[in-house]
Amino acid sequence: MQRVTFATFLLFAAASFAQNVIPGGTILPIKLNSSLNSKKSKAGQELSGSLAQDVPLASGVKIRAGTKLGGHIIAVANAGGGRGARLAFQFETLHIDRGTVSLATSLRAIASMMEVHEAQLPATGPDRGTPQTAWVTQQIEDDANYHGGWPVTHGSDVVGKSLLSGGVLVRTSSSPWTPCRDEVDPNDQPQALWVFASNACGSYGFADLTIAHAGRTDPVGQIVLVSEGKNIDVRGGSGMLLRVISSTR
Secondary structure (H helix, E strand, C coil), X not given: CHHHHHHHHHHXXXXXXXXXXXXXXXXXXXXXXXXXXXXXXXXXXXXXXXECCCEECCCCCEECCCCEEEEEEEXXXXXXXXXXXXXXXXXXXXXXXXXXXXXXXXXXXXXXXXXXXXXXXXXXXXXXXXXXXXXXXXXECCXXXXXXXXXXXXXXXXXXXXXXXXXXXXXXXXXXXXCCCCCECCECCCEECCCECCCCCEEECCCCEEEEECCCCCCCCCEEEEECCCCCEEXXXXXXXXXXXXXXX
């Protein structure tokens, strides 16, 4: 009887998750497992990334850190002959619970491997006498992260908190001169931003790299990076904030 009850519970949980899947507006912080390179990448090439921290949903379900995302490169044009480089790609699948969720996402922010690395260390460098839970680090843009379950601050304002399991939960914000949004109705939950600040928007740590098309408008889900001066080279280990537009299972 207990086995039947437990099996029924699992089916109910799976059905509930399938109905809600991932609410629109949810941010997925990912670390790239593969690279984006306008000289070496080819159209159709597969992309891989992993969630860099747990992503809690309003339903109480958590998508665990390490969960894999899959996508592909759509088109590539390298720099040369007086023209810049251009690379279009999309992430379209989330591999969870021995199944696959189909996604359309937009890109809020992208940061180089070095920016990601530096955001995880205190400004004075790691100290053997200071536990990691007592570190204060600078999120990518300008938030201060007081580790060990303490607040994340933007100036004098508390915008969220650090997590003992890693990463942060904060409420997103936007500056008037950027294209990024605050919370997306009806999703006003604190978001998992990993090493990024509450107002992170755009490109960090890359010379002359911009997000030409974030994927929010047609063609929905397709993200385009451009570089006017040289080829695009986004290496594995770089970070992204993807925002879910829609998802189905």
